[in-house]
Each structure stands twice: as structure tokens, then as C-alpha cells.
Amino acid sequence: MRPHATVNPLMIYAVFFVVLLYGPVMLLPAFSVNDNIYIAFPFKGFTTKWYWEMATSRPLMNALVSSLKVGIPVAIISTVLGLLGAKALTRYRLPGRQVVMGLLMIPLVIPFIVLGVGNLVVLRKVFDFDLSLWTIGAGHVLICTPFSILVLMSRLEGFDKSLEEASLDLGEGAWGTFWRVTFPLALPGIVSSLLLSFTESLDEYVIASFLSGNDATLPIFIWSQLRFPQKLPDVLALGSCIFVISFIAVVVSELARKRGVPSTVGAMG
Amino acid sequence: MASNDDTFISLRGIAKHFGAVRAVDDVSFDIRRGEFFSLLGPSGCGKTTLLRMLAGFEFPTHGEIFIDGQPMSAVPPNERPTNMVFQSYAIFPHLTVAENIGYGLRKKGLSKQEIADTVDQALERIKLAGYGSRGAHQLSGGQRQRVALARALVCRPKVLLLDEPLGALDKKLREEMQIELRELQRSVGITFVFVTHDQEEALTLSDRIAVMSKGKALQIDSSTRLYEAPNCRDVADFIGSMNFFDGAIKGIDNGHAIVDVGSAGSLRVPVGEQPMGAGTAVTVAVRPEKVQIAWQQPQQAANAIIGRVDAEAYFGDRSHYYVEVPGLARRVAVALQNAQRSLDNAETRGRQVWLTWPTESAVLLPRE
Numbered sequence: 001m002r003p004h005a006t007v008n009p010l011m012i013y014a015v016f017f018v019v020l021l022y023g024p025v026m027l028l029p030a031f032s033v034n035d036n037i038y039i040a041f042p043f044k045g046f047t048t049k050w051y052w053e054m055a056t057s058r059p060l061m062n063a064l065v066s067s068l069k070v071g072i073p074v075a076i077i078s079t080v081l082g083l084l085g086a087k088a089l090t091r092y093r094l095p096g097r098q099v100v101m102g103l104l105m106i107p108l109v110i111p112f113i114v115l116g117v118g119n120l121v122v123l124r125k126v127f128d129f130d131l132s133l134w135t136i137g138a139g140h141v142l143i144c145t146p147f148s149i150l151v152l153m154s155r156l157e158g159f160d161k162s163l164e165e166a167s168l169d170l171g172e173g174a175w176g177t178f179w180r181v182t183f184p185l186a187l188p189g190i191v192s193s194l195l196l197s198f199t200e201s202l203d204e205y206v207i208a209s210f211l212s213g214n215d216a217t218l219p220i221f222i223w224s225q226l227r228f229p230q231k232l233p234d235v236l237a238l239g240s241c242i243f244v245i246s247f248i249a250v251v252v253s254e255l256a257r258k259r260g261v262p263s264t265v266g267a268m269g
Numbered sequence: 270m271a272s273n274d275d276t277f278i279s280l281r282g283i284a285k286h287f288g289a290v291r292a293v294d295d296v297s298f299d300i301r302r303g304e305f306f307s308l309l310g311p312s313g314c315g316k317t318t319l320l321r322m323l324a325g326f327e328f329p330t331h332g333e334i335f336i337d338g339q340p341m342s343a344v345p346p347n348e349r350p351t352n353m354v355f356q357s358y359a360i361f362p363h364l365t366v367a368e369n370i371g372y373g374l375r376k377k378g379l380s381k382q383e384i385a386d387t388v389d390q391a392l393e394r395i396k397l398a399g400y401g402s403r404g405a406h407q408l409s410g411g412q413r414q415r416v417a418l419a420r421a422l423v424c425r426p427k428v429l430l431l432d433e434p435l436g437a438l439d440k441k442l443r444e445e446m447q448i449e450l451r452e453l454q455r456s457v458g459i460t461f462v463f464v465t466h467d468q469e470e471a472l473t474l475s476d477r478i479a480v481m482s483k484g485k486a487l488q489i490d491s492s493t494r495l496y497e498a499p500n501c502r503d504v505a506d507f508i509g510s511m512n513f514f515d516g517a518i519k520g521i522d523n524g525h526a527i528v529d530v531g532s533a534g535s536l537r538v539p540v541g542e543q544p545m546g547a548g549t550a551v552t553v554a555v556r557p558e559k560v561q562i563a564w565q566q567p568q569q570a571a572n573a574i575i576g577r578v579d580a581e582a583y584f585g586d587r588s589h590y591y592v593e594v595p596g597l598a599r600r601v602a603v604a605l606q607n608a609q610r611s612l613d614n615a616e617t618r619g620r621q622v623w624l625t626w627p628t629e630s631a632v633l634l635p636r637e
């Protein structure tokens with residue numbers, strides 16, 4: 001299609017949409033380098049002291065470490081569970097597949113506050129577990145696994161299942177077939193599942209607040225800091241860092257996906 | 270069908286049910302060593318399910334498959350002496366051409382050098398020397414088909430299974446590949462089991478063909494016998510085109526049945542292998558190209574049916590006539606070779622004709 005000289009109303013809508021979506025977020029890095037304890041215009045001057053303060057703030061760093069301690073294992077465990085679930089749901093004739101799918105997707109639609117209360121009651125009253133990062137992690141695996149299954153199912157459905165059969169046919173066993181065919185072809189899905197689960201865990205406040213013990217994760221810590229105005233610039237600095245890192249992660253994973261191999265080689269090119 | 274010493278694959282009472290659907294319904298036959306054997310039938314007839322059971326991707330609900338005398342029910346696909354060429358070719362998209370061809374060799378305990386040599390030889394044989402390091406997605410349809418064949422054959426299977434491997438190719442390439450496939454099978458000498466819905470492809474390629482319909486194997490025979498001596502109306506109808514005359518046997522005379530076909534008269538047909546006595550309801554089947562058209566009443570003919578030309582289709586090399594015969598629901602098709610050059614444009618529609626054919630050209634089928 002030739003580019004239009006006239007202004008497309010949909011284009012205006014798209015620009016408006018992007019500005020509304022990212023405008024408020026872009027204020028974060030702007031104020032994080034503003035030499036003023038209050039978030040207010042006009043800008044007073046450039047400073048990096050909030051970043052320095054952030055990096056040397058012990059409780060903030062502890063919260064960050066806690067979040068990583070939860071988020072990384074949650075990402076790995078959800079993705080492994082998701083891959084197993086997605087493989088079962090896409091590759092085998094499973095009796096009651098629809099029921100299983102429905103049950104798996106329920107955590108996506110139940111309000112997290114309900115899940116949080118439910119989990120708390122079960123963990124404390126039924127099993128009498130002490131609340132800790134472990135319990136937060138368990139809660140996060142519960143909500144991340146459905147995401148992983150969805151992401152990985154769409155990837156596994158995207159490639160011809162006769163590729164796995166061809167591998168078996170050529171003498172490779174089930175384990176070898178997984179590593180030589182399924183895993184490399186599902187890799188882009190696995191990467192997005194890891195990223196999605198990790199960011200979901202890093203970001204999640206409601207369940208974490210119910211299930212946390214003495215160690216706070218980042219969202220809980222940030223929320224608690226909002227009571228102290230003088231701490232707010234640190235939080236802005238931290239938010240900016242997270243924003244930049246997330247942005248890089250998404251771009252990298254998209255590039256990896258684009259440069260990855262096509263998922264099938266059809267009979268006709 | 271009786272087993273003989275050449276039997277290599279033996280299917281005994283094979284059935285496969287998917288829920289209430291009987292994809293394969295009690296099929297028993299043998300495939301001989303070194304044979305090019307085809308499973309032919311319309312889609313949904315169970316031919317692909319049967320092939321997948323040979324490969325080990327599906328297990329029979331009932332019955333047992335023997336390959337080279339060994340029962341296969343407990344053998345997974347990776348331990349079977351079979352390799353398969355998939356309909357989609359299933360070329361691994363994340364591997365190079367050479368890695369694709371060498372895929373199955375890693376499990377065979379060959380050294381890296383041996384694998385590389387075998388792959389190079391295979392590439393040369395399929396005329397893709399120098400393509401080894403290319404990605405699979407850079408290949409054309411015909412090249413992928415050859416890579417899929419080479420990948421299966423380097424594993425030295427005892428049986429090569431082919432699931433409509435030519436279906437995705439255009440007509441010209443398909444004809445070339447048919448010839449290549451037949452030559453390949455002769456040169457490697459292993460048993461090929463070939464699934465197709467294309468009857469011409471099956472007839473040209475195969476030593477023997479099993480015609481399948483609704484999960485059953487209707488007839489297992491050579492191309493010639495399937496065409497010239499079908500054992501039932503479904504086979505006669507599926508392979509080529511056929512004229513049918515329903516009637517009943519009036520009497521038997523010297524190896525021929527005299528069949529009363531109602532107002533069309535009576536026909537003389539050789540009695541087949543199945544014994545049929547007087548009174549049996551039968552169908553007489555005659556191929557269009559076996560029928561002659563006589564524009565005048567023939568002097569003497571065992572079978573002569575009077576009709577009227579309803580339509581003519583001119584193809585240059587041959588003409589098809591469709592003749593209306595009183596008492597028959599379907600018009601009789603006649604295919605004539607235009608062996609002599611003729612510029613005669615005479616109108617044939619509406620002309621009265623006599624249809625005749627040599628007695629031995631007709632086939633007697635049981636009426637279903």
C-alpha cells in the first residue's frame with residue numbers, strides 16, 4: 001500500500017493511545033533525576049543522588065534481593081510446570097481435556113485478593129506453615145503457571161506434531177526427542193514464559209502482602225515507603241531502573257524470537 | 270490371504286477404534302519382501318491410520334502386526350525397523366539439511382566422521398551436494414521431499430513407509446518423482462508401503478495395492494487385476510470408470526453366465542472365481558474403453574445393446590460417448606480412441622447405436 005498524504009484518523013488515535021499509555025510512566029525517570037524531594041513541576045535541576053541513595057539503602061536492596069529470590073525460582077518452576085502441562089494438553093488424547101483447561105485457567109479470573117485470603121487460611125490454619133518468601137513463591141507459582149501453560153500451548157500448537165513423530169521414527173527416544181526437537185522449537189515460548197512469570201512475580205502485591213513473613217518483596221516495600229515523602233525519590237529511581245530493565249528484556253526477547261527459526265517447514269514453501 | 274515364504278509384513282485382524290469410530294475394521298493381509306505396496310482409498314478410509322500403526326504411532330485396538338516375523342505390539346516407533354516419509358515431510362526447521370539427514374544416525378553408534386561421510390553420500394545421491402549447510406526453509410518442495418526420503422533411507426530401514434509423499438507437489442514434479450521413487454525402490458530393494466488417494470499414482474507405482482474403504486481392505490491385488498478383475502462394485506467404481514448393468518443369472522453355459530438385464534436384453538459374461546448359480550442377483554461391469562459403438566446393427570455379437578447417443582465429448586485423441594439405454598438409470602459411457610484421422614463432423618447426438626463388447630471384457634460381480 002502506498003503511504004497516504006492525508007492524516008489517518010486511526011493514526012491520531014494510535015498516537016493518542018501510546019501517549020496516554022506511556023506518558024505517565026515516562027514521568028518516573030524524569031522526576032527521578034529532579035533535584036527536589038517533592039514530585040512537582042517545575043524541575044529544579046539534574047541530580048543522580050536519588051540513584052545513589054537507592055543503591056545504598058539497605059532495606060530497599062534487601063527487598064530487591066527478596067523479590068529476585070522469589071521471582072527467579074517462580075519463573076523457572078512455572079515454566080517447567082507449564083511446559084509439562086502444555087505438552088500433555090497439546091500432544092496426548094487427554095480425557096476431560098476441557099475440564100482440565102478450565103480448572104487450570106481459574107486462577108487467572110479469580111481476584112488475587114480472594115486467592116490471597118484463601119492461600120493464607122490454608123497455609124496458616126490447615127498446614128500451620130510459617131509465612132516466608134517460600135509461601136510467597138508458592139502463591140506466585142499458582143498464578144504464573146496458567147500464564148506459562150497458555151504461552152507454551154500456543155507455541156507447541158504452532159509447530160507440526162509430526163516433527164516429534166519424525167524424531168521418534170528416526171530412532172530417538174522420548175527424552176532425546178524432547179531435547180533435540182521439542183525444546184529448541186519451543187525455546188521462544190520458554191523464554192517468554194520465563195519473562196512473563198518473572199515480571200508477574202516481581203510486580204505482584206496482593207498475594208505477596210497476604211503471604212509475606214518478615215521479608216518484604218519489592219512491591220510491599222515500595223508501598224510501605226509511600227508513607228514517607230522523603231523516601232519517594234528513591235522509589236522513583238528504583239521504578240526507573242525496573243522500567244529500563246523490563247524494556248531491554250522485552251526488546252531482547254522479541255529480537256530473539258524474530259531471529260529464531262520458523263516453527264515449521266511446510267511441504268510447499 | 271495365504272502366507273507364503275516371501276511374507277515380510279503380516280497384519281492379523283487389525284482394528285483401530287477412536288471412540289465409536291472404527292477407523293480400521295478387522296484388516297488382515299500380507300506384504301511381501303521387497304514389494305512396492307500401496308494403500309489406496311478415499312480420505313477417511315483408514316489407510317493413514319494403518320500406516321501409522323505400522324510406524325508405531327498408533328497401536329491397534331485388536332490384532333497384531335508382524336514385521337519380519339516379530340510381533341510389533343510392544344515395540345515403540347524408535348525401535349521398529351521402519352522409517353517414514355511424512356506427508357508434511359516433517360523436516361526439522363531448526364536444523365541444517367545435513368543435520369536433518371544425519372538425525373537418525375546419531376543413535377546408531379557411528380562416529381562423527383562416519384555420519385558426515387554417509388550424509389555427503391546421501392546428499393550426492395539426491396543431487397543436493399553442497400546444500401548440506403543450508404537451512405531447511407531454503408529448500409523447494411521437491412528438494413524437501415528428497416531430503417525427507419534421504420533422512421529415512423540413511424537409517425537403512427527394512428520397511429519404508431510413505432504417507433502421500435507426492436501430494437504436495439505440482440503435477441509435473443509429481444510425475445518425475447513417481448519415476449524416481451520407483452527406480453529408488455528397485456535399487457535399494459527394501460519394502461515400500463505407500464499411502465495415496467490417487468489411483469493413477471498407485472497403479473503406476475505399485476507391485477500390489479490394497480483398496481480400502483470405510484476401514485476395510487476390499488481387494489489386495491496387482492494393478493492389472495484390480496483394473497481388469499475387480500472383486501466388488503466399490504473397487505470397480507473407485508478404480509477408473511465403469512459401466513454397470515444390474516440383473517440376474519438366467520443360466521450357465523460353458524463357463525459363461527447368461528445374465529438377464531431387463532429391457533436392455535441379456536448379456537453373456539464369463540463366470541468369475543466366485544461360484545454363482547442361476548437366479549443370483551449380479552452386476553455386469555464393462556469398462557468404457559472396452560465397449561465398441563456400431564452405427565449399424567451388428568451381424569452377430571454376443572452382447573449388443575441398443576441405445577441412443579445422448580452426449581459426446583471430444584478430447585482430440587479420444588472421444589467419449591454417453592449412450593442412453595432404455596431401462597437403465599445411468600447412461601453407458603463409451604471411450605473411443607480416435608485412431609484414424611477424420612474431419613467428419615457428423616452430428617452423433619440422437620443417433621441410434623448398438624453397443625457391443627467382446628464377451629471376455631465384462632466382469633461378473635455379486636450384487637450388493
